[in-house]
Amino acid sequence: MPAIEYAGTSVEVNDEGFLLQSDSWTREIAEAIAAEVGIGPLTEKHWQVIEFCRQDAAEQGQPPGLRRISKLSGINMKELYQLFPKGPGKLAARVSGLPKPQGCI
Amino acid sequence: MKHLIVIGAGTAGTTVANQMRGRLPRDWSLTVIDPEPEHLFQPDLIFVPFGMQTPERALRPRGRTFRGVRWMQRGVESVDTDKKRIALDNGDQLKYDLLVIASGAEIRPDETAGLMGDEWQRAIFDFYTLEGATKLRDALAAFEGGRVVVNIVEMPIKCPVAPLEITFLADSYFTGRGLRDQVELIYVTPLDGAFTKPIASRALGSMLTDRGIRVEAEFNAGEVDSEHKVLKSWDEREVPFDLLITIPTHMGARFVEASGLGDELAFVPTDNATLRAQGHDDIFVLGDATNLPTSKAGSVAHFQSEVLVENLQRSIAGRSLVEDFDGHANCFIESGFGKAMLIDFNYDQEPLPGVYPYPVVGPFQLLKESRRNHWGKLAFRWVYWNMLLPGRPIPVPNHMSMAGKRLLPDADNPLAA
Numbered sequence: 001m002p003a004i005e006y007a008g009t010s011v012e013v014n015d016e017g018f019l020l021q022s023d024s025w026t027r028e029i030a031e032a033i034a035a036e037v038g039i040g041p042l043t044e045k046h047w048q049v050i051e052f053c054r055q056d057a058a059e060q061g062q063p064p065g066l067r068r069i070s071k072l073s074g075i076n077m078k079e080l081y082q083l084f085p086k087g088p089g090k091l092a093a094r095v096s097g098l099p100k101p102q103g104c105i
Numbered sequence: 106m107k108h109l110i111v112i113g114a115g116t117a118g119t120t121v122a123n124q125m126r127g128r129l130p131r132d133w134s135l136t137v138i139d140p141e142p143e144h145l146f147q148p149d150l151i152f153v154p155f156g157m158q159t160p161e162r163a164l165r166p167r168g169r170t171f172r173g174v175r176w177m178q179r180g181v182e183s184v185d186t187d188k189k190r191i192a193l194d195n196g197d198q199l200k201y202d203l204l205v206i207a208s209g210a211e212i213r214p215d216e217t218a219g220l221m222g223d224e225w226q227r228a229i230f231d232f233y234t235l236e237g238a239t240k241l242r243d244a245l246a247a248f249e250g251g252r253v254v255v256n257i258v259e260m261p262i263k264c265p266v267a268p269l270e271i272t273f274l275a276d277s278y279f280t281g282r283g284l285r286d287q288v289e290l291i292y293v294t295p296l297d298g299a300f301t302k303p304i305a306s307r308a309l310g311s312m313l314t315d316r317g318i319r320v321e322a323e324f325n326a327g328e329v330d331s332e333h334k335v336l337k338s339w340d341e342r343e344v345p346f347d348l349l350i351t352i353p354t355h356m357g358a359r360f361v362e363a364s365g366l367g368d369e370l371a372f373v374p375t376d377n378a379t380l381r382a383q384g385h386d387d388i389f390v391l392g393d394a395t396n397l398p399t400s401k402a403g404s405v406a407h408f409q410s411e412v413l414v415e416n417l418q419r420s421i422a423g424r425s426l427v428e429d430f431d432g433h434a435n436c437f438i439e440s441g442f443g444k445a446m447l448i449d450f451n452y453d454q455e456p457l458p459g460v461y462p463y464p465v466v467g468p469f470q471l472l473k474e475s476r477r478n479h480w481g482k483l484a485f486r487w488v489y490w491n492m493l494l495p496g497r498p499i500p501v502p503n504h505m506s507m508a509g510k511r512l513l514p515d516a517d518n519p520l521a522a
Contacts (some may be wrong), residue, residue: 014303015303060396060398061398062398065259065260065261066259066295066325067369068368068369068370071369072369077327077339078339081339081340085340086323086340087297087323087325089295089325090297090323100297101260101295101301102296102301102302103260103265103296103300104265104266104302104399104400104434104436104448104450104456105266105269105300105301105305105309105438105448105456
């Protein structure tokens with residue numbers, strides 16, 4: 001697995017750039033990933049989504065789905081697409097240092 | 106007299122009820138509640154649309170699926186967890202001392218704008234109900250060519266491989282009718298591909314394109330325009346269709362919602378190792394009704410049932426629970442043309458190649474197509490009705506085993522660590 005340097009910290013990521021250890025995530029790393037994927041700098045609304053995703057994943061053992069984010073984070077579906085264009089579920093997970101939403105295969 | 110009540114008599118509820126009978130102390134009664142008169146063998150739902158199974162043969166009278174268990178043919182309106190009472194649809198109240206929620210998941214096409222508009226069951230069909238699968242069969246028989254779109258509205262869904270199976274079987278079906286050249290097949294998914302796990306993607310990634318099936322990924326369906334027969338995403342992408350095979354939003358039972366027992370999709374938050382409902386010492390949850398991060402599949406309900414039967418007995422005896430469920434799932438995947446694949450995985454281990462259930466001899470192939478896998482899938486019908494549902498032991502390991510699997514580099518799941 002490749003290691004990447006984000007904001008002066010070396011972290012392990014998979015082939016698609018998702019952190020392998022969600023514990024190694026920091027707010028500075030989130031900003032660096034956001035800049036890399038072209039959605040930075042992160043706004044207050046981005047942080048509202050990211051903080052919800054981090055906390056929910058810690059409690060549930062899996063990253064939240066889009067419906068869950070839109071219902072519980074206070075940011076609705078249209079806004080989620082503006083904040084994290086194309087695939088908000090996947091992009092929000094990546095910036096939050098969580099695994100991508102997956103099927104079983 | 107104390108009461109163990111099981112809500113729901115699908116795969117999960119039936120097999121646990123049948124196993125609990127004979128394991129309860131003398132002063133405990135056992136009742137299963139389910140309003141439907143018949144038991145549906147859900148794996149047949151992918152075969153019905155293609156005439157590979159008749160709707161009638163996918164059903165059996167519910168009464169015949171129980172071995173000496175009392176079945177109450179009623180719907181549940183709500184559960185009062187403080188008073189430990191269940192309100193039934195005829196106004197009666199039932200008291201419980203221990204409750205098992207096995208009420209499954211159901212499709213909710215009403216959750217997507219326009220899905221149940223003018224084209225519902227004319228050009229738009231589900232196959233997760235026997236009625237939907239039967240009407241899809243008639244529509245496919247009358248279909249002479251055009252764009253067929255298979256769409257997963259959102260995750261999680263029951264049997265996450267079923268949309269792939271219906272797509273492969275459609276390819277096989279239209280080829281058999283000599284129509285394949287006139288049919289454009291499109292697989293539209295909210296995930297970032299038809300296969301999302303690294304090893305499966307590497308092994309099977311080209312399976313759809315090789316068959317001329319187009320994949321439209323990261324598509325979160327927001328609405329259906331019935332008039333123009335167009336499926337639209339939240340970010341305003343459009344996929345036109347002549348025939349839409351939809352896998353609608355899935356939710357838990359309505360009584361779960363009404364009782365405040367569920368999450369945003371009415372799935373019950375459940376401890377992933379003991380299967381006890383979070384925050385309720387006297388409620389356990391089984392099968393598709395849970396919010397657990399494993400597949401909603403019959404095999405999962407089966408593997409869970411062993412842990413649940415143990416924990417129900419421990420709970421009755423006032424002993425500590427076993428934390429023994431590992432998220433094990435095992436699924437055949439029909440791939441058309443008389444072949445199938447097989448996957449075996451758990452919370453931490455993604456599907457790997459190899460053989461199953463015995464090292465070297467198999468006889469089934471993991472993550473790979475074979476005719477033997479297809480015959481295995483068909484033979485499972487007999488196993489289901491005669492061994493799994495009655496709660497008889499099935500000679501495969503309850504925990505996922507690495508025997509026979511070929512280990513490849515680690516899965517990409519930081520939460521698993």
